[in-house]
Amino acid sequence: xxxxxxxxxxxxxxxxxxxxxxxxxxxxxxxxxxxxxxxxxxxxxxxxxxxxxxxxxxxxxxxxxxxxxxxxxxxxxxxxxxxxxxxxxxxxxxxxxxxxxxxxxxxxxxxxxxxxxxxxxxxxxxxxxxxxxxxxxxxxxxxxxxxxxxxxxxxxxxxxxxxxxxxxxxxxxxxxxxxxxxxxxxxxxxxxxxxxxxxxxxxxxxxxxxxxxxxxxxxxxxxxxxxxxxxxxxxxxxxxxxxxxxxxxxxxxxxxxxxxxxxxxxxxxxxxxxxxxxxxxxxxxxxxxxxxxxxxxxxxxxxxxxxxxxxxxxxxxxxxxxxxxxxxxxxxxxxxxxxxxxxxxxxxxxxxxxxxxxxxxxxxxxxxxxxxxxxxxxxxxxxxxxxxxxxxxxxxxxxxxxxxxxxxxxxxxxxxxxxxxxxxxxxxxxxxxxxxxxxxxxxxxxxxxxxxxxxxxxxxxxxxxxxxxxxxxxxxxxxxxxxxxxxxxxxxxxxxxxxxxxxxxxxxxxxxxxxxxxxxxxxxxxxxxxxxxxxxxxxxxxxxxxxxxxxxxxxxxxxxxxxxxxxxxxxxxxxxxxxxxxxxxxxxxxxxxxxxxxxxxxxxxxxxxxxxxxxxxxxxxxxx
Ligand SMILES: [Zn+2]
Numbered sequence: 001x002x003x004x005x006x007x008x009x010x011x012x013x014x015x016x017x018x019x020x021x022x023x024x025x026x027x028x029x030x031x032x033x034x035x036x037x038x039x040x041x042x043x044x045x046x047x048x049x050x051x052x053x054x055x056x057x058x059x060x061x062x063x064x065x066x067x068x069x070x071x072x073x074x075x076x077x078x079x080x081x082x083x084x085x086x087x088x089x090x091x092x093x094x095x096x097x098x099x100x101x102x103x104x105x106x107x108x109x110x111x112x113x114x115x116x117x118x119x120x121x122x123x124x125x126x127x128x129x130x131x132x133x134x135x136x137x138x139x140x141x142x143x144x145x146x147x148x149x150x151x152x153x154x155x156x157x158x159x160x161x162x163x164x165x166x167x168x169x170x171x172x173x174x175x176x177x178x179x180x181x182x183x184x185x186x187x188x189x190x191x192x193x194x195x196x197x198x199x200x201x202x203x204x205x206x207x208x209x210x211x212x213x214x215x216x217x218x219x220x221x222x223x224x225x226x227x228x229x230x231x232x233x234x235x236x237x238x239x240x241x242x243x244x245x246x247x248x249x250x251x252x253x254x255x256x257x258x259x260x261x262x263x264x265x266x267x268x269x270x271x272x273x274x275x276x277x278x279x280x281x282x283x284x285x286x287x288x289x290x291x292x293x294x295x296x297x298x299x300x301x302x303x304x305x306x307x308x309x310x311x312x313x314x315x316x317x318x319x320x321x322x323x324x325x326x327x328x329x330x331x332x333x334x335x336x337x338x339x340x341x342x343x344x345x346x347x348x349x350x351x352x353x354x355x356x357x358x359x360x361x362x363x364x365x366x367x368x369x370x371x372x373x374x375x376x377x378x379x380x381x382x383x384x385x386x387x388x389x390x391x392x393x394x395x396x397x398x399x400x401x402x403x404x405x406x407x408x409x410x411x412x413x414x415x416x417x418x419x420x421x422x423x424x425x426x427x428x429x430x431x432x433x434x435x436x437x438x439x440x441x442x443x444x445x446x447x448x449x450x451x452x453x454x455x456x457x458x459x460x461x462x463x464x465x466x467x468x469x470x471x472x473x474x475x476x477x478x479x480x481x482x483x484x485x486x487x488x489x490x491x492x493x494x495x496x497x498x499x500x501x502x503x504x505x506x507x508x509x510x511x512x513x514x515x516x517x518x519x520x521x522x523x524x525x526x527x528x529x530x531x532x533x534x535x536x537x538x539x540x541x542x543x544x545x546x547x548x549x550x551x552x553x554x555x556x557x558x559x560x561x562x563x564x565x566x567x568x569x570x571x572x573x574x575x576x577x578x579x580x581x582x583x584x585x586x587x588x589x590x591x592x593x594x595x596x597x598x599x600x601x602x603x604x605x606x607x608x609x610x611x612x613x614x615x616x617x618x619x620x621x622x623x624x
Contacts (some may be wrong), residue, residue, distance in 0.1 A: 039183040226368060245294065270534070281524070315418060316505075320413070326473055330466075335475065341358070390410060401430055574604075
C-alpha cells in the first residue's frame with residue numbers, strides 16, 4: 001500500500017510506491033514496441049531457450065580472462081530473471097543464478113508471457129517502470145498507441161536509462177532511434193521508406209516528463225521519514241504524511257527560478273556548460289511557525305538529487321554579518337554608533353597579521369552602524385568582530401539557528417564558514433520572529449493506515465535574542481533593501497516592506513540574498529557546484545536578490561503590512577553623519593530606533609552651527 005503525501009492544505013501531492021507500474025496485457029502493447037525491443041535487445045528471442053550458450057560462454061570467458069564487464073550479453077528472459085533479484089550485482093555467481101532462473105522461466109511460461117512480464121516490469125528511466133507508465137510519461141499516450149519512431153525512442157532507455165535519457169541526451173537518443181528504425185526495416189517489421197521518413201522527425205518526447213512539483217521537498221521528506229520509520233512503512237505502510245508545503249508558493253518558486261536562470265545566463269553572458277550548469281537553491285519559510293512552505297534544492301532534480309538548500313555547505317559571505325551586528329547590539333552598540341570603515345590589522349596568535357580589505361577598495365571612514373550594514377562594509381564587520389570577540393559572534397549564530405560547525409576566528413565576521421541555505425534562512429527567521437528560535441519543519445503530522453498518529457510536530461519556542469534587539473536588527477536590514485546593496489529588489493518590482501541581507505563570497509563563487517517581509521521569509525543562493533566564479537561583477541544584490549523579488553512579488557502581495565514595533569523601543573531624530581541628535585543645521589537626518597536606554601543624548605557636534613553664522617556673530621561682536 002502506497003504512502004500519500006499532502007500539502008499544507010490537504011491536497012494530495014505525491015505517492016510513494018515501491019514501483020510505479022501499470023500492467024497491460026501483451027495484445028494491448030503496440031507491436032512496434034515489441035519489434036523495436038527484438039531488433040535492439042534480443043533478435044532470436046522466439047528461437048532460443050532463454051539463454052544463448054555460445055555468446056554466454058564467450059562473455060563469461062572474457063570476464064574471467066580479460067575482466068571485461070558482463071554487460072549487454074543478456075537475453076530478454078535473462079533480463080527478466082534479473083528483476084527477481086533484489087540487488088543489482090555483477091558477479092559470475094549471480095550470472096549463473098540468472099541463467100538458472102531464465103531456464104526456469106522459459107520452462108514455465110510461453111514466450112509471449114515472458115515478453116509481457118518483461119515489458120510490464122522493466123525500468124524506462126525517470127522513475128517510470130513498465131511500458132504503460134513509460135508511454136504515458138514520455139509521450140502522454142497509452143502503450144497501445146505508440147508509433148514506430150516512439151518505440152525506437154523508448155527501447156534504448158532500457159539498456160542504459162541515464163545514458164539514453166531523452167531529456168539529457170536528445171542527440172544521442174536521436175541517433176540510436178534512427179539506427180533502430182533502420183534495423184526494424186531490415187528485419188521487415190516496417191517498410192524502409194517509412195523508416196526513412198520517420199527518421200526525419202525530431203525527437204518529440206513530452207516535456208517536462210512529469211510535472212511533479214517540489215521534488216527536492218518530497219525527497220527531503222522521504223529521507224526524514226526513512227530515518228524515523230524505515231523504508232518498509234514508506235512503501236508498504238499506506239501512511240499519510242501531512243507536509244508544510246504550500247503548492248502555490250512551490251509552483252511560483254519553480255517557475256521564477258527557471259526564468260531567473262535564463263536571465264542570469266543572458267545578462268552575465270555565462271558560458272553554457274551542460275555538464276556543470278549554474279545552480280541555485282530557494283527556501284521559503286513562515287518565520288513564525290518555521291514551516292517550510294517551498295524548497296528548491298537545484299535546477300533539475302532529475303539531473304542532480306543533491307540538495308543545495310539542505311546539504312550544500314557554502315560560505316555565506318556578508319549574509320553572515322547580521323550575527324555580528326546582533327552581538328554588537330547586545331553589547332550596547334546602537335544603529336547610530338559610529339564605526340570606522342578603514343583598514344585594520346589584527347595580530348594573530350600564529351604571529352601572522354590579518355588585514356582584510358573592502359571588496360571595492362573604498363573606505364568611508366567614520367559611518368553609522370546602519371550605513372555600514374546597508375552598504376555591507378567588510379572592514380566594519382571585521383572591526384566589530386575584533387572588538388566584541390569571535391566567540392560572541394559564534395554564540396549568536398548558534399542561538400539563531402546555525403548548526404554547522406563555526407570556528408571562532410576573525411574572518412568569521414565575513415562569513416568564511418560553510419553553512420546551508422536552510423539554516424541561514426532559519427537564523428534570519430529568528431530575527432523576523434522577534435527573537436524566537438524554532439527548528440524548521442517539513443512535516444506536520446504522520447498518520448498510519450488505521451488512523452494512529454505516528455508523528456506530530458511540536459515545535460518548541462526558544463528565546464534566542466530579545467525582541468528589541470531583533471526589531472532594531474530588522475530595522476537595520478530594511479536599510480539594506482531601501483538604500484543599500486539589495487536595492488535591486490525595488491527595481492525588480494517588489495514594493496512592500498522588507499528586510500534582508502546580501503552575501504557574496506571571494507571571487508564571486510556564491511551569491512546570497514535572504515530577506516523577509518512581516519509575513520514570509522525567502523532565501524536564495526546561486527552558484528556553481530564546482531566553486532567556479534559565477535561571472536564578473538556577480539554579487540548577491542544583482543544575482544540572488546532579483547529572484548527574491550520575482551518570487552515575493554507573487555506570493556506576498558499585501559504591501560501595506562509593516563513590521564510591528566515591540567515595547568521598549570524609542571525613536572529619536574538623529575544626524576546621519578554624526579549619529580547624534582539632529583540639530584536644525586544637520587543636512588541628512590532620520591528617525592532612528594533604539595532599545596530604550598541606549599538612545600543618544602548629545603546633539604550633533606558636526607553641524608551645530610553653520611560657519612557663516614559664527615563668523616557673522618563674531619564680526620558683529622567686534623563692531624564698536
Ligand atoms: Zn549633524
